[in-house]
Amino acid sequence: xxxxxxxxxxxxxxxxxxxxxxxxxxxxxxxxxxxxxxxxxxxxxxxxxxxxxxxxxxxxxxxxxxxxxxxxxxxxxxxxxxxxxxxxxxxxxxxxxxxxxxxxxxxxxxxxxxxxxxxxxxxxxxxxxxxxxxxxxxxxxxxxxxxxxxxxxxxxxxxxxxxxxxxxxxxxxxxxxxxxxxxxxxxxxxxxxxxxxxxxxxxxxxxxxxxxxxxxxxxxxxxxxxxxxxxxxxxxxxxxxxxxxxxxxxxxxxxxxxxxxxxxxxxxxxxxxxxxxxxxxxxxxxxxxxxxxxxxxxxxxxxxxxxxxxxxxxxxxxxxxxxxxxxxxxxxxxxxxxxxxxxxxxxxxxxxxxxxxxxxxxxxxxxxxxxxxxxxxxxxxxxxxxxxxxxxxxxxxxxxxxxxxxxxxxxxxxxxxxxxxxxxxxxxxxxxxxxxxxxxxxxxxxxxxxxxxxxxxxxxxxxxxxxxxxxxxxxxxxxxxxxxxxxxxxxxxxxxxxxxxxxxxxxxxxxxxxxxxxxxxxxxxxxxxxxxxxxxxxxxxxxxxxx
Amino acid sequence: xxxxxxxxxxxxxxxxxxxxxxxxxxxxxxxxxxxxxxxxxxxxxxxxxxxxxxxxxxxxxxxxxxxxxxxxxxxxxxxxxxxxxxxxxxxxxxxxxxxxxxxxxxxxxxxxxxxxxxxxxxxxxxxxxxxxxxxxxxxxxxxxxxxxxxxxxxxxxxxxxxxxxxxxxxxxxxxxxxxxxxxxxxxxxxxxxxxxxxxxxxxxxxxxxxxxxxxxxxxxxxxxxxxxxxxxxxxxxxxxxxxxxxxxxxxxxxxxxxxxxxxxxxxxxxxxxxxxxxxxxxxxxxxxxxxxxxxxx
Numbered sequence: 001x002x003x004x005x006x007x008x009x010x011x012x013x014x015x016x017x018x019x020x021x022x023x024x025x026x027x028x029x030x031x032x033x034x035x036x037x038x039x040x041x042x043x044x045x046x047x048x049x050x051x052x053x054x055x056x057x058x059x060x061x062x063x064x065x066x067x068x069x070x071x072x073x074x075x076x077x078x079x080x081x082x083x084x085x086x087x088x089x090x091x092x093x094x095x096x097x098x099x100x101x102x103x104x105x106x107x108x109x110x111x112x113x114x115x116x117x118x119x120x121x122x123x124x125x126x127x128x129x130x131x132x133x134x135x136x137x138x139x140x141x142x143x144x145x146x147x148x149x150x151x152x153x154x155x156x157x158x159x160x161x162x163x164x165x166x167x168x169x170x171x172x173x174x175x176x177x178x179x180x181x182x183x184x185x186x187x188x189x190x191x192x193x194x195x196x197x198x199x200x201x202x203x204x205x206x207x208x209x210x211x212x213x214x215x216x217x218x219x220x221x222x223x224x225x226x227x228x229x230x231x232x233x234x235x236x237x238x239x240x241x242x243x244x245x246x247x248x249x250x251x252x253x254x255x256x257x258x259x260x261x262x263x264x265x266x267x268x269x270x271x272x273x274x275x276x277x278x279x280x281x282x283x284x285x286x287x288x289x290x291x292x293x294x295x296x297x298x299x300x301x302x303x304x305x306x307x308x309x310x311x312x313x314x315x316x317x318x319x320x321x322x323x324x325x326x327x328x329x330x331x332x333x334x335x336x337x338x339x340x341x342x343x344x345x346x347x348x349x350x351x352x353x354x355x356x357x358x359x360x361x362x363x364x365x366x367x368x369x370x371x372x373x374x375x376x377x378x379x380x381x382x383x384x385x386x387x388x389x390x391x392x393x394x395x396x397x398x399x400x401x402x403x404x405x406x407x408x409x410x411x412x413x414x415x416x417x418x419x420x421x422x423x424x425x426x427x428x429x430x431x432x433x434x435x436x437x438x439x440x441x442x443x444x445x446x447x448x449x450x451x452x453x454x455x456x457x458x459x460x461x462x463x464x465x466x467x468x469x470x471x472x473x474x475x476x477x478x479x480x481x482x483x484x485x486x487x488x489x490x491x492x493x494x495x496x497x498x499x500x501x502x503x504x505x506x507x508x509x510x511x512x513x514x515x516x517x518x519x520x521x522x523x524x525x526x527x528x529x530x531x532x533x534x535x536x537x538x539x540x541x542x543x544x545x546x547x
Numbered sequence: 548x549x550x551x552x553x554x555x556x557x558x559x560x561x562x563x564x565x566x567x568x569x570x571x572x573x574x575x576x577x578x579x580x581x582x583x584x585x586x587x588x589x590x591x592x593x594x595x596x597x598x599x600x601x602x603x604x605x606x607x608x609x610x611x612x613x614x615x616x617x618x619x620x621x622x623x624x625x626x627x628x629x630x631x632x633x634x635x636x637x638x639x640x641x642x643x644x645x646x647x648x649x650x651x652x653x654x655x656x657x658x659x660x661x662x663x664x665x666x667x668x669x670x671x672x673x674x675x676x677x678x679x680x681x682x683x684x685x686x687x688x689x690x691x692x693x694x695x696x697x698x699x700x701x702x703x704x705x706x707x708x709x710x711x712x713x714x715x716x717x718x719x720x721x722x723x724x725x726x727x728x729x730x731x732x733x734x735x736x737x738x739x740x741x742x743x744x745x746x747x748x749x750x751x752x753x754x755x756x757x758x759x760x761x762x763x764x765x766x767x768x769x770x771x772x773x774x775x776x777x778x779x780x781x782x783x784x785x786x787x788x789x790x791x792x793x794x795x796x797x798x799x800x801x802x803x804x805x806x807x808x809x810x811x812x813x814x815x816x817x818x819x820x821x822x823x824x825x826x827x828x829x830x831x832x833x834x835x836x837x838x839x840x841x842x843x844x
Contacts, residue, residue, distance in 0.1 A: 261804065280808060331612040335630050403785060406801070410790050411630050414610045425790050427703070 052546030064206030083191025110176025282521030302518030354499030582833030655713025664724025
């Protein structure tokens with residue numbers, strides 16, 4: 001899944017990995033939303049309140065809206081509104097249920113998946129959604145020239161696609177998959193495309209997408225805004241929304257505002273209605289009756305440190321453990337997140353499937369004395385400058401960081417120095433960080449991810465992914481086999497056990513220094529009602545109306 | 548030979564012990580109140596640059612985990628930053644960083660700019676043409692853009708920022724030097740020296756350079772002000788001194804996100820930059836007045 005990675009605030013993430021896919025409309029459960037007004041009144045208003053424009057700040061511009069050619073979080077947030085998915089995850093029961101598929105079945109061996117496509121769904125260009133349209137969409141995504149750029153990699157597990165009639169789609173898989181079902185709930189990455197429109201648009205489909213979603217593309221001013229208009233024909237909202245018809249506002253304007261301070265000013269002046277803000281800025285809106293602040297714990301690690309195992313110094317497990325114990329994570333949460341976050345103990349966050357409830361018992365605690373003892377044992381002795389050295393070589397490490405992580409990076413630099421490790425911070429753009437990590441020429445790197453499934457650890461930790469997202473160059477047979485089992489084990493208790501074992505192994509080997517899971521804050525002008533967040537933080541506008 | 552040049556120069560301007568102009572204008576500076584004040588402020592700041600590390604109350608890179616974003620108090624006179632470092636200590640340490648970068652940058656500018664300007668004016672012809680066209684091309688870019696390009700190519704660091712700022716103001720300095728040299732070149736004593744076969748290096752070293760020193764000195768002062776601003780500007784956009792080095796521009800950048808929560812973070816480094824640049828520029832203006840023949844009484 002992809003790919004939503006990186007970035008305290010969604011900075012673009014470019015990730016190419018196979019298994020990464022996206023998440024989706026999985027649920028809008030309690031912590032995610034906060035009903036604006038009392039229910040009864042709201043329903044009355046909803047019936048009448050049509051029209052209006054909702055303006056939302058986006059912090060980075062999508063590279064393209066062709067969902068087969070991107071893995072960027074910025075693309076997902078926009079494309080989600082233009083499409084719909086075969087399946088959806090019920091927010092109450094967490095069960096996967098059919099959506100654009102009227103029904104689906106999976107054969108006993110887990111390799112044949114049959115979907116019955118819903119009747120009467122049309123694309124924005126008026127053509128009917130059929131099983132063939134899905135076949136062409138998937139085949140396009142999987143075609144060799146497009147697959148490496150996006151979801152095609154995930155679909156690689158599909159051996160063949162058949163359609164027996166207009167409404168029956170049959171997928172034959174190479175092997176059973178526990179993760180594909182979740183992928184099929186993605187209304188952005190897995191939405192059906194009008195392949196006719198793709199051909200007609202020449203190479204410009206990425207700027208003129210045509211889907212089956214509640215919103216249609218109207219215009220895209222580069223560097224300024226993307227405007228969507230409501231799709232009048234839309235009658236196929238997922239059942240958990242109150243509004244089953246077309247969206248109520250006429251227009252949805254996604255305005256590019258990169259700087260949070262600018263977004264604050266735009267919210268206050270009423271130029272925009274909705275914005276994601278860092279904790280310290282969102283706080284100011286909490287006591288303001290013109291605004292509602294939605295809070296949600298992000299499902300992922302907001303920050304962790306990857307230790308490069310190609311580096312000889314870091315191949316010593318004692319050194320890795322010492323680094324773990326040197327970090328006072330609470331201080332980072334307090335300083336960088338104003339306390340609005342949770343210290344992370346392992347590679348998975350507490351709100352993701354498979355999280356080991358007992359992890360706190362075996363995770364590393366802040367203990368600089370013990371850390372120094374480990375370094376002594378490993379032969380690293382303090383020199384006159386307070387830096388450790390072994391055989392005349394100082395314990396010097398470079399930390400790759402990005403501008404937005406400047407504070408945690410500097411705090412860690414100080415924490416490492418306290419145990420005699422000299423760290424130099426290299427601040428780069430995301431793409432430059434990717435280049436260095438792909439080449440393996442770094443010591444420590446900061447990273448973050450958001451995910452819907454623990455399989456996110458496959459690209460990060462499987463030995464086949466070295467040179468890609470497996471920046472630490474983790475090459476561990478136990479981890480490889482657990483990750484592989486996790487992908488094909490369908491029974492959820494067994495699967496959870498696999499990921500528990502995986503967490504124990506990862507913590508024991510100290511490959512990553514997990515730092516925190518952060519909160520997401522979305523500030524909404526009370527003029528706009530009914531906004532929901534799905535568990536991965538995507539904004540759902542189906543029930544939105546303007547006062 | 549100094550005697551020759553002294554008597555040959557028209558007017559009074561260039562006739563004062565040109566090699567060490569500061570002794571000559573010392574008396575005049577005392578008469579200008581603003582200049583005197585600027586000088587005192589600069590001396591004070593330079594002193595802080597030297598002794599800063601000894602008078603700073605805390606280690607400028609050490610975080611106090613119990614004091615994030617604290618306002619000015621008795622314990623932390625100027626408050627603490629987002630990761631609990633003492634702001635006063637950082638500003639004191641930062642003085643040296645900022646001054647060193649600015650002065651070294653101007654050193655690079657003066658060394659290279661003077662050489663290019665003098666050679667260009669003295670040799671003339673094709674070389675003059677070539678050098679000046681290159682300078683023109685560089686002048687077409689605003690200095691800070693040129694500095695950005697250079698830092699981008701070399702990679703962000705304190706040393707590279709110094710080099711970039713130095714190089715970026717070479718063109719204007721070379722032009723000034725060339726103009727000043729041309730004036731000297733056209734004077735009778737240089738012509739006389741050439742006619743009796745005096746070697747070029749001697750003329751440049753003992754006739755041209757001493758006589759343009761005062762002009763260069765004035766511009767050098769003004770360039771220091773610009774260089775401090777450029778240093779801060781590069782630091783502000785993350786291309787100057789790298790964290791955790793306490794450089795004023797970098798501190799200003801770190802503080803800007805907290806303008807409404809922690810005013811002290813951006814205010815004090817901003818004030819420090821303002822005071823130094825103001826003092827340097829004021830002094831430069833005064834020097835220009837002193838050396839400019841049109842203002843001479």
